[in-house]
Amino acid sequence: MIFIISQKTKLHKTSFIRYNEHMANIFDYLSWRGDLDFSQAPFNPVDNIILTHLSYIPFDNIVPGLEDKKVITIAEAAESFARTIRHNPARFDNIMISKDDPALLSFMGGSKRYRNLGLAAYVNQIDTIQEKQFAALTVLTARKTPFVTYRGTDNTLVGWKEDFNMSFSKEVPAQGEAVRYLEDIAEKYNGPIRIGGHSKGGNLAVYAASFCSKKVQKHICEIYNNDAPGFGPDIIKKDGYQAIKEKIFSFVPETSIIGMLFEHETNYTVVKSVQIGLLQHDVYSWEVAYNDVVRLDEVNKESRFIDRTIKEWLSSLDNKQREGFTEALFTILGSTEASSFPELGTGWLKNTAAMIQSLTSIDETSRDMLFKTIGALLGAAKNNIHTLLPPQKKKKKRAL
Structure with a gap:
């Protein structure tokens, strides 16, 4: 069954209404697999969806910043976030992407699978002069392997304008920041690195992997691109992109709109969604199984129409x-x-x-x-x- 938070539910509560009895989403996955750590059940595409979405949560003054050497656990972050909302319920009203996010964090903080994972190097930059909206977070998964997750477009007008700027700019400010952030994390943590993001965050992940140094590229083991816009042909042809394209795992819903924008050279996995149209961009609507997404053969005709x-x-x-x-x-x-x-x-x-x-x-x-x-x-x-x-x-x- 899929659980969706009621629109009437306050942010600090975790009561749900049933959305669909026959389809499961990431909340159900947390119920099924939350008691298994990564040594018992290896990292899979659903973990990617959950961890990339984590970057949308406003962790300002909760998760240590990029220059800070401290690390806190997801359980500690969930407790601190809930405490902040209890003291000021309206604080995140205009910046929270989804009303389900506090519940997701709460469930993760209470699960064996996620509660002890580390959170570090949180960055959140909004600059109206540079027309930049950039946020990133590093999750330390099993064996302290970093998962760098880039936030997609938030609710700010400057964030949306930066997206439009992608259609005519060689590089927008967030893309440059994404490269620098990845280089910094690679210097902090020696060993394999996973990176990913949803929407613009997926674009930033692929861009950072394409334009970072060759030394860092060798440490990248997987790149997760969740319903993200692509690039112009000039980027696709670059040696840096060609060097990492086999490491890209792309996921789009059946009526993908955002994920069909611009050019993509790699194959993608089509995910079944319970929503329609643009609402399928919301990963809470994506159907999952015990250790994978529910896969379809191809996008539907509405997606192809919008793409063309x-x-x-x-x-x-x-x-x-x-x-x-x-x-x-x-x-x-x-x-x-x-x-x-x-x-x-x-x-x-x-x-x-x-x-x-x-x-x-x-x-x-x-x-x-x-x-x-x-x-x-x-x-x-x-x-x-x-x-x-x-x-x-x-x-x-x-x-x-």
């Missing part, structure tokens, strides 16, 4: 047009003075009025760029709508 549409749309725009569209879009969003999407939603009436005012006041060139780019997207969708239609049966010719 976005690729055609992006190919119709040069880098200058992509940059112009991004600047115009985020100028409008920035006119609200909100710093995150939850803040946009809180004062939606006031913010909508501000965005309409901004749209009418931006220069004519930017406004034309915005509308033309949206028009190009609609045109690309029209050109690929046939992929959603069932194949037509060929009519049999009548014998004369």
